[in-house]
Amino acid sequence: MARQKIPEKVWEMVRRDWANGVPVKTLADVYGMSEQTVWNRKTKEQWDLPITQVKASIQEAKEAAEGRVIAVIEETEQSMRGVLERHKGISHRIAGLLDQTVTRIEEMANDPEVAPQKVLQALKVAGDVASNLQKNERRSWGMDEKQGASSLEDFLDKQEGKLSVINGGK
Numbered sequence: 008m009a010r011q012k013i014p015e016k017v018w019e020m021v022r023r024d025w026a027n028g029v030p031v032k033t034l035a036d037v038y039g040m041s042e043q044t045v046w047n048r049k050t051k052e053q054w055d056l057p058i059t060q061v062k063a064s065i066q067e068a069k070e071a072a073e074g075r076v077i078a079v080i081e082e083t084e085q086s087m088r089g090v091l092e093r094h095k096g097i098s099h100r101i102a103g104l105l106d107q108t109v110t111r112i113e114e115m116a117n118d119p120e121v122a123p124q125k126v127l128q129a130l131k132v133a134g135d136v137a138s139n140l141q142k143n144e145r146r147s148w149g150m151d152e153k154q155g156a157s158s159l160e161d162f163l164d165k166q167e168g169k170l171s172v173i174n175g176g177k
Contacts, residue, residue: 013040021045022054028065094147101140108133 021034031049035042049055112129115121144150 027068091147098144105136
């Protein structure tokens, strides 16, 4: 198999990368050539630089990379804060609506003309909404999910007890 001539443009990129501190093995891997080919060209063209220049190039590259990483982290944190604030706002709105709904359910439970099954259905839906809301809030706000029951959970437990008595223990 005949050897392919490597274009000068490629050698310019190899030399630039080497001057920026990229190891010969990495250059060979990246540009699809043997390490010996890179070493031969380096020796032939006397690519050797003072070590201080190589170290300065490496330090410059590290600082540039760190700056890019920091910028991405800051942007990500800001985006996450925005999402969290939006989620908190939605949770507050849902909690307000749930409070209104629970008040209406209490009124229904005290109304003798409202069928107990209807109250029970409303309690079930409100309980599901409350449970999901609490799970989401705890997750969003970093709270421990194993905290004690809320007053809403206590209220729902009491209402289920009342309905059980109304329905004859069923």
